[in-house]
Amino acid sequence: MPALSIGDLARRTGVPVETIRYYERMGLLPKPPRTEGNYRAYETGHERRLAFVKRSRDLGFGLDAIRALLDLADGADRPCGEVDALARDQLAEVERKIADLTAMRAELQDMLGHCRADTVADCEIIGRLRGK
């Protein structure tokens, strides 16, 4: 199996080229070997690692947490308590955001429901933003 260019890797993982280079700068991906022409040459190990990063990002983990997860994933024998703690923190963060957004949604829906589409002077939305 031949080495992959950064564009190949981007197509295979769905992560944009610029983002792959950014992850490398941030220390999430190891610096790959280069071709004669100074192109990055990736192997399947790199692809697996990038896929791990992408799945973690899709769950909302920050790059610091992902670095920690990658480190933990390398130590097969250790207990997974730290992994679970990171996942629980992330779940808590997601739940906090959902709670905030749910409150926003309720207020926006209520505003929109009360607006009778007349003039700005009587508009319920503007009225509430002004504080009644």
Added chain:
Amino acid sequence: MPALSIGDLARRTGVPVETIRYYERMGLLPKPPRTEGNYRAYETGHERRLAFVKRSRDLGFGLDAIRALLDLADGADRPCGEVDALARDQLAEVERKIADLTAMRAELQDMLGHCRADTVADCEIIGRLRGK
């Protein structure tokens, strides 16, 4: 009623001093008159405007949208269709975010539910991040 210092305004609205200055730079708040010592001197009009901005931010509106809302709020006679459109856009954005976060929450909860707290090699969380 005497003029308010920026610190007074911050305490009364719950908006940090640095953020008030930032809103002024961004054109959301008018430049207030200054005292002899070059301190900003606010009146109740400024406080109302800042409160409007804060309530809008609390609903997740971006600063561009808030600028538009402030402009619209000044034209009392005009129909409120544009206001409603901004609110509907914001509601749609909030709903999109809730959907994304809800999917993340489900996956995180499921991962955590399947983890039997043994070694990293067998950890369901790490396993799924690796793509099974």
Added chain:
DNA sequence: TCTTGACCCTGTAGCGACTACAGGGTGCAG
């Protein structure tokens, strides 16, 4: 052989909405 065009490289700047200084000036109470 030459040229075109797609790809790759580095380095830097921008996004949004703040937040945190650094390095100074002001104002009031003890």
Added chain:
DNA sequence: CTGCACCCTGTAGTCGCTACAGGGTCAAGA
């Protein structure tokens, strides 16, 4: 008069990208 809390401007950092600018590389087609 001396602290101390507050205020000023200007700049840089945060997070996770994203978008250039200004070049180099490489394979296919004429």
